[in-house]
Amino acid sequence: QLQVVESGGGVVQPGGSLRLSCATSGATFNYYHIGWFRQAPGKEREEVSCISNSGVNAKYVASVKRRFAISRDNAKKTVYLQMDSLTLEDAGVYYCAPVNLCDPYTDIVKAPFAAWGQGTQVIVSS
Numbered sequence: 001q002l003q004v005v006e007s008g009g010g011v012v013q014p015g016g017s018l019r020l021s022c023a024t025s026g027a028t029f030n031y032y033h034i035g036w037f038r039q040a041p042g043k044e045r046e047e048v049s050c051i052s053n054s055g056v057n058a059k060y061v062a063s064v065k066r067r068f069a070i071s072r073d074n075a076k077k078t079v080y081l082q083m084d085s086l087t088l089e090d091a092g093v094y095y096c097a098p099v100n101l102c103d104p105y106t107d108i109v110k111a112p113f114a115a116w117g118q119g120t121q122v123i124v125s126s
Contacts, residue, residue: 001113002027004096009120016086020120022079022096029077030054035099035108036070036081038122040092047108050099051079059102063089086124093119 008020022034035050049070051058058070069082079096098111110116 001115002029002032002098003115004117006094006096006117006120009094009122011123011125012086013126014087014124016124017082017084018086018122020081020083020094020096020122022081022117024077024079030074032098032111033100033102034072034079034096035102035110036079037095037097037108037110038090038092039095039119040089043092045095048094049081050102050108052102057102059104059108061108083122086122088124091122091124093121095119 002024003026005023012018030053033052036048037045038048039045047061048064049060049068051070051072055072067085072079095116098114100109100111
């Protein structure tokens, strides 16, 4: 079973950038599509982005398109989320997890077998 550890969060001003990392272990990394999710205080966890197991396909929710970029390094078993032009609405705890599918027509949904990691907190504040 794939295990994940998120890192890279921090405090950033509006308009700033952060790069999140999702380091994995415990299973064959390149079998899995990987997704990023986030949860703002008082809100439900929501999908953000995903990348296919090959790295060829990626998906972004509308609110982060053209600002966020997802990538993966299969040799390092790590997925990255580059976040630019951050806004107050991007603040929250960010999680990564294996997802069932990563395509333009399907919601980004955590795979049933996967456990959530601890997440990494992103604070956007002036």
